[in-house]
Structures are given as C-alpha cells and as structure tokens.
Amino acid sequence: MRKQRLVVFSGAGVSAESGLRTFRDADGLWEQYPIEEVATPEAWQRDPRKVLHFYDLRRAQVLAALPNAAHRAIADLEEWFEVDVVTQNIDDLHERAGSSRVMHLHGEITLARSTVDPTFVTPVNGPSLRWGDRCPLGSQLRPHIVWFGEPVPMIEAAAERIAKADLLVVVGTSLQVYPAAGLVHYLHPAAALHLVDPMDPPSGMARARHWKQKASAGMPALASHLISALSDR
Ligand code: OAD
Secondary structure, X not given: OOOOEEEEEEOOHHHHOOOOOOOOOOOOHHHHOOHHHHOOHHHHHHOHHHHHXXXXXXXXXXXXXXXXXXXXXXXXXXXXXXXXXXXXXXXXXXXXXXXXXXXXXXXXXXXXXXXXXXXXXXXXXXXXXXXXXXXXXXXXXXXXXXXXXXXOOOHHHHXXXXXXXXXXXXXXXXXXXXXXXXXXXXXXXXXEEEEEOOOOOOOOOOOOEEEOOOHXXXXXXXXXXXXXXXXXX
C-alpha cells in the first residue's frame, strides 16, 4: 500500500518553544519592529542597514535555537507517511530535526541573495550579513527573505502539494498573511484537516480537528493519533 501523503503547513508557533518569537501574539515581533520599517522593499531602499540589523538579530537567535518536540514529531512522521513540510518560517529547525522535504515560502534566514541577480543565492557564514557584502556582480547582498509586497515564488508548488495531500496538518500559524494563508483552500474536501494551535481557530478552519495545545505537546499527540489510525485502515 502506498504511504499516505501528509503535508504539514507550519508557522511561527511551531518554533515558539524553541525560543523564537512569533509575529502577532502579545509581545510579537511586529509590535517591536513595524513591518514597514524592516520587512518591505521600501524599507530596504530607505534604510538597508536597519533591515540588515533586524535580520541579523533573527539569524543570531535561529543559530542559537534548537528544534523542539514538535519539529521532531513532524520529522518522525516520515517513517509512516510521505511528508512534505510547507513552512512560512525562515528558520531551519524543521531541517535540523530531520525533515527531508521542506519548502520555505518566505525565504531562509541562513541565506543571502544578490540584489541584481535573484538566482545568485549564497549561505551567510555566521550571524551577520554586512553592509558592503557583495555578490560576484558587485551588488549588495540582501537577506534571502520574501518581504511584504514581493511575490512568493514557491506558492504554486506548495498549492500543488496540498491539493494532492491525503492529510493536512496546520500548526502554529495565524493564517493572516496571503497568499500563504489561502493554501488551506487547495485541500481536497475529502482529505483530513488538523490544526495544532493553543488559540481559537482562525476563520476558514472550522472543519479542522483542533488540537488546542502548544505545538510541543499537540504535535506529538497528533502524530501518535495519525500513526495509530493507520493500523485501522
Ligand atoms: P503569527 O505570529 O501571525 O502567528 C503565530 C501563531 O502561532 C498564532 O496562531 C499563535 O496562536 C500560534 N502559537 C503561539 N505559540 C504557539 C505554540 N507554542 N505552539 C503552537 N502554536 C503557537 O505567525 P505566522 O502565522 O507564522 O512573514 O505569520 C505568518 C507570516 O507573517 C510570517 O511568515 C511572516 C509574518 O509577517 C513574513 O515575514 C513575510
């Protein structure tokens, strides 16, 4: 029998218990750093050093963070399911926990890219990407992040994966940012839908089975449930 296709669609909440702040919870990142000052192309034009500094702080925290029980439970599901992780997160904690197929919708903090040739992407060595760090064509390197107002290059590939999924697990996202938030609508009506989040479900998730817990508890519980349901098939 073929393995069932399971997509995990994750957001900042899955990394919260690894010490990485979410964006919109109380004390979220966007409260301290307004989006228009650090996460738009206009912010980069106006004050690139400020933008670099904001992402340097994020990178330093990611490098110091470790995957938690939720990332590990997701990675372990690969033994039982064909798993794709579609994440809005820019950290690499899914990969470090052992997930082998991870699609980063909003970019990756450990990478930089050229400002004249978007195909030139290079690792950032250490926590800092500096003003004056240049690509081979001589342009300033920018964080490899999708800013507000920019297209999301992976969105179609992600929609395809979700459309083919037998199960979708949505974990730790407020589903407030489009086009990513619209991905859940690609799920086939007959496919199973689970939500892991300690808060009430956002609109559009009414049919989901809600595991109203933090990810480090809810994700292992859901994984056990999914694995034991396999033996009933
Ligand atoms: P948000 O900060 O909008 O939402 C975080 C979600 O995680 C909320 O639903 C919380 O209830 C939930 N949460 C908090 N702690 C949790 C925990 N321990 N376990 C499980 N869930 C928990 O973050 P995202 O939805 O990821 O984009 O935000 C989406 C995008 O908006 C981000 O990728 C980023 C941001 O602006 C860009 O920067 C382009």
